[in-house]
Amino acid sequence: MDRLGAGCPLPGCLRLSVLICFLILTASFLSYPIFRTLSLRLHSAVTGSYVSGTYSIVFVNCPNEQIARDIARYFWNGEIEEATEILLLIKTKTSKVHVLSSYIRLVHPFEIPEVFSLPMDQGDVHYFKWLEEGMEED
Incomplete structure (x- = not known):
């Protein structure tokens, strides 16, 4: 009788699955800011709207x-x-x-x-x- 996962030993298969999930989640987490920025810039280019956070105000203390x-x-x-x-x-x-x-x-x-x-x-x-x-x- 064929059972699920019979082709690989359970502990090794489980470790590999966990490692793959970890790598996918890590890659997604690390690439999110890049994809968010690109999508906001694309939206800005298409709609002609301003992307929040593109510019900053800088406050500077001066001695005189x-x-x-x-x-x-x-x-x-x-x-x-x-x-x-x-x-x-x-x-x-x-x-x-x-x-x-x-x-x-x-x-x-x-x-x-x-x-x-x-x-x-x-x-x-x-x-x-x-x-x-x-x-x-x-």
Whole structure:
């Protein structure tokens, strides 16, 4: 009578099966970030949308204003630009960022205004409650 697994001894067959499963799981785990990144970039290319996490904001402590100015020089239209800017912080619902960005592009004097958002992940519960109350839907 033929029984399942009769062609190989059980302990060796079991070890090989476990090893193969381990290798497959390890390969899947290690390749996940690569496949995720590729799929997000493909989705971005097809839909024209932004892939979250592509760009970062870097906060830099400087000992004085001159050092900050030296670091902040940047190229714009082929020349080194040094400009005085004022940072405006606007708190809004994440679902409204797209509408806000469209409005800012209409009224802002720069050809390409610097508009981006950061999600508020943590903070004072009372502040978030106050913020929510101030942004209740009409």
